[in-house]
Amino acid sequence: MIFDAFYNKKVTKNLPLYLVGAFIMLSFAGDLTRFKNLSVILMAATTIYFLFHNYRTALAPxxxxxxxCLLIFILTLFYSLLISTDPQLSIENFNKPILNGLLLFSFLIPVVLHKNTAVQIAIMILLSVAMGLLITYTRDLLIYIDDYQNGIIPFTARTHRNLSDSYVFCFPVILCLWKIYKKNSLIHWGVLLFTSIITIVFMLGTFARGAWLAALVMSAIIFIINxxxxxxxxxISTLICGAAILLSYKNAHEYPLTRKMEQTSSSNRYSGGTQGSALELILQNPIKGYGFGNDLFNQIYNSQVKNRPDWIYKKxxxxxxxxxSIWFAAGIAGLVALILLTIITINYAFKAFIASKDNVIxxxxxxxxxxxFIGWVIVRGSFENVYLNEIGIYFGLLIALTFRVSLEKTRKTI
Structure with a gap:
């Protein structure tokens, strides 16, 4: 059903879909940086063409x-450069996540896709993310094979942690595709259970508890809405059984995976831990902020830690x-802008979901x-350092898709 729109004679109209879809898939491919950069260059060229052809229509999304709200948030990040205690260091940290990530993707994607229909964009999103998940499975499996050849037992090493970002981004597509194709047949249930089990096992192997929690929250939201x-x-039954097995497991603390499951604060987040010490540092200058970048945070933290014996980590x-992180960088303005952007994004997406309920895809x-987005920013972002450049993909796709939904809805009512 969702493949049909890609097989017609109007290839030129589908070219933007192929470009964005390829970019999304390549984002999960790891070492294929050159091809990913090529897809970005082609999207940029397409954007320039559309802007010269009819800039008003191209910028309509x-x-x-x-x-x-996104513009206000980005402006607060530029503000963090102006007030930085080390402008050179902040500028070095600013390039990839903001200029070549958040700003670039959130601008290119809506312009590239502004002529495609809502259904076409939706199909592209679901297919490219599903392919991205398959690519992530393959990469993970190859790492396990390499680990085995080097004598590393599964679920004992953290060599898979860098794939947790891909799993958080892609995981909900399984449940969304289930809603589209759902049939009470043995084959369909078998595919769903097999895919879910594979994903859960691989996600456990990342040792990223923020990713585990994000998967639980995302699943719960989809179960409720759908x-x-x-x-x-x-x-729920699986969770109860898993908890019962873990509680009855003798010497669970001796094994890396079960020990990780039992921990309540693996990085001593509070009091003098990672988040506690970060908050203390921020409250020394809560209004203005210090400037953008993790390197700047590390620099200021490391310079003060010798005077703070209560801070657990000396580096x-x-x-x-x-x-x-944003509060530290841009002060109270950055924090308010991020909270406002998060609330508006969820509200905007939910309204678009309600408006498009007549088309399941x-x-x-x-x-x-x-x-x-909720799993990435709110859940995982509350427990781990997440990359802002990935958020640009969310905003680019959401702006493009909601624009077409609104436009097509307006045309129907006229």
Missing amino acids: FKSTLSL KEKALALLG SLGPHNIFL TAQAILFLMVS
């Missing part, structure tokens, strides 16, 4: 509250929280973006 009672019951591990694509 940005006439929204969401785009305005009214998946059977899946919710199955999920900075970072704030382990996206909200604290479009609705599920919007739901995927909303839930994945």
Whole structure:
């Protein structure tokens, strides 16, 4: 059903879809940086073409509250450069996550996709993310094979942790595709259970508890919104059984995976730990901020730690929280801008989901973006350092898709 729109004679109209879809898939491919950069260059060229052809139409997707809030947030990040205690260090940290990430992707993607229909964009999102998940499976499996050849037993090493970002981004697509294709047949249930088990096992192997929690929260939201009672019951039963097995497991603390599951604060987050010490540092200058960048945070932290015996870590591990990170960088203005942007994004996506409920594919694509954003920014971002450049993909796709939903809805009512 969702493949049909890609096989027609109007290749030129689908070219933007192929470019963005390829970029999303390559984002999960690891070492194929050259091809990813090529896809970005082609998207930039397409954007320039559309702007020269009809800039008003090309920029139409940005006439929204969401785009305005995103612009305000980006401006606060530029402000963090102006007030930085080490401008050179902040500028060095600013390039990839903001200029070549958040700002670039959130601008290029809506312009490139502004002529495609909502259904086409939704199909592209779901297919490219599903392919991204398959690529992540393959990469993870190859790492396990390499570990085995080097005598490393599965679930004992943290060589898979860098793949946790991909799992958090992609995981909800399984449940969204289930809603589209759901049939009460043995084959469909078998595919769902097999895919879910593979994903859960691989995610456990990342040792990233923030990713585990994000997966639970994202699943719960989708179960509630899609009214998946059977899946919710199955999920709760699995959690109960897993908890019972863990509690009855003797000497669980001797094994890396079970020990990780039992920990309540693996990085001593509070009091004098990562987040506690970061908050103390921020409260020394809460209004103005210090300037952008993890390197700047590490520099200031390491310079003060000798005078703070209550801080657990004598060398900075970072704030382990996206909200604290932005508060440190841009002061209270940055924190307020990020909170406002997060609230508006979720509200904007949910309204678009309601508006597109007459088309299950479009609705599920919007739901995927909303839930994945919640898992990435709110859940995982509250416990770990997350990359701002990935957020640009969310905003680019969400702005493009919600624009087309709104435009097509308006045309129907006229």
